[in-house]
Amino acid sequence: MSDKIFKALIVDEQDDSVISSVKEWSVDKLSEGDTLVEVDYSAINYKDALATVKNGGVIRSYPMIPGIDFSGTIIETTHDGLKVGDKVVVTGQGTGVSHTGGFSEIARVPGEWIQVVPQEMDLKVAAFVGTAGITAAQAIHRLESIGLNNDKGASILITGATGGVGSMAINLLKAQGFTNITALTRKKSTDYLEKLGVQHIISTDEMLENTRPLQKQEFDYVIDTIGGATLEAILPKISYGGGIALCGNASGIKFNTTVLPFILRGVTMFGIDSVQLTSDEKKELWQTINQSITKEMVESTISNDVSLEGILPVTKQLLEGTHSGRTIVSIK
Known part of the structure; x- marks a missing residue:
């Protein structure tokens, strides 16, 4: 099998730039692992887009x-515990960053990174969920620990709502019966968010208008995928005893705030990283997600379906902030 030839999207350095192209590759050039997977589907994430540009801060070696x-x-x-023919999914764990990833007809990974797909779940749906779904589910789980599940009418804000994590968070919250979801977006068109069925839509500019350290309590719980100045603006608006789960930095890694939301309103801030979750933790999240996934959810969130050759135009859209929903890559 070591001499098997297949196609993959290869990112490589060339002079002072990064070049990405679909090439023929071989198994012996893949990162080490005890399991070979014939890849059916992948999905394009913001981190994948960063991997295609110079100084994206993602890829460690070329x-x-x-x-x-x-x-x-x-x-x-x-x-042990895996066998030929198993239908599986891999999310995070360094794939596509420090370990050759999923934009490839063949992938090789350590078996402990692998989750066997729930029997009733299609492989395309598993890729659709991906890291975005696991991250959204973990954020919801952490907020549940401070009371999210106690009130289905709680005011919930999702930032970067047209992105993968934001879209999946909205879908999962709706599936659990939450009825007061606000989507924050910088996009002018709200068609996609209306299709997802959120109750309220506000613009990023509107959120940034007020910079006082404590403001009207508008949101009980927040899932923030963008960070930066937007995070600064949200913290003063979180209700007493509420919380925020941080899982992205599309608007920057730095933010300024005060201690007031934390010591006067008892706000809790969670950091969400789904990459290094244990296999058991991921298995539990997959079971939760599997109970929530519907055909309508998938259809409303998948924006398009591309081949290996169609990946780069989508990563460009992601970097420019013009992409909405989830793009699936049909590999096989």
Whole structure:
């Protein structure tokens, strides 16, 4: 199998730039692992887009195959508990960053990174969920620990709402019966968010208008995917005893705030990182997600379906902030 040739999107350095192109590759050039997977689907995340540009802060060594998520079928393994023919999914764990990833017809990973797909879940749906879904589910889980589940009418704000994590968070919250979801977006068109069925839509500019350290209590819980100045503006608006889950930095890694939301309103801030979750933790989240996924959810959130050759135009849209929803990559 080591001499098997297949196609993959390869990102490599060339002089002072980064070049991305679909090339023929071989198994012996893949990162180490005890399991080979024939990849059916992947999905394009913001981190994948950063991997295609110089100084994106994602890829640690070149050449690299991006793709932090993929689903497919095991074609070779020596890992206990796995067998040839298993339908599986991989999210995070360094794939597409420090370990060759899912934008490839064949992937090789350590077996402990692999989740066997729930029996009733399609491989395309597994890729659709991906890291975005796991991250959204973990953020919701952390907010549940401070009372989110106690009130289905709680005011919930989702930032970066047209992105992968934001879209999945809205879907999962709706599936759990929450009825007061506000979407924050910088996009002028609200068609996609209306299709998702959020109750309120506000613009980023509107959020940034007031900079006082404590403001009217508008949101009980927040899932923030963008950070930066927007996070600064949100913290003073969180209700007493509420909380915010941070899981992105599209608007920057730095923010200024005061201690007042924390010591006068008892606000809790969670940091969300789904990359290094244990296999058992991911398995529990997958079970939760599987109970919520519907055909309508998938259809309303998948924006398009591309081949390996169609990845780069989508990563450009992600970097420019013009992309909405989830793009699936059909590999096989």
